[in-house]
Amino acid sequence: QVQLVESGGGLVQAGGSLRLSCAASGRTFESYRMAWFRQAPGKEREFVAGISRSNSDTYYPASVKGRFTISRDNAKNTVYLQLNSLKAEDTAVYYCAATQRGLVFLNPQMYDYWGQGTQVTVSS
Secondary structure, eight states: OOOEEEEOOEEEETTOOEEEEEEEOSSOGGGSEEEEEEEOTTSOOEEEEEEOTTSOOEEOOTTTBTTEEEEEETTTTEEEEEEOSOOGGGOEEEEEEEEOSSSOOSOGGGOOEEOOOEEEEEEO
16 A cells, blocks of 8 residues: 655746645555646546656646646655646646556546645636
8 A cells, every 4th residue: 555645735826836746655656657636626636647657658638738747756755746837727636646557547546545635726
């Protein structure tokens, strides 16, 4: 099992940046494919970034590609999400998630472990 704890959220003006972190417990962090999702009030949970176990492959939807960057440091058991050029529509609770299944999935149901979430609010 793995436990995930996000940090780094906050209030930022449109055009600004934030860096989210997700610290994982356990000694097998490198065996998990990791992802970030977000959920705004009244909306479904949305995939925003994913990364392979070895840090070699990353995945983004069109809505954030070029603005968000996911990375991981397996030595520190941590995955990061750099948010740049933030927009009001990026406002949401951001969650990190982990799966040991064979791919980085867009479907949140394919992830077995979740953090508690961190709020990101972008003022326009």
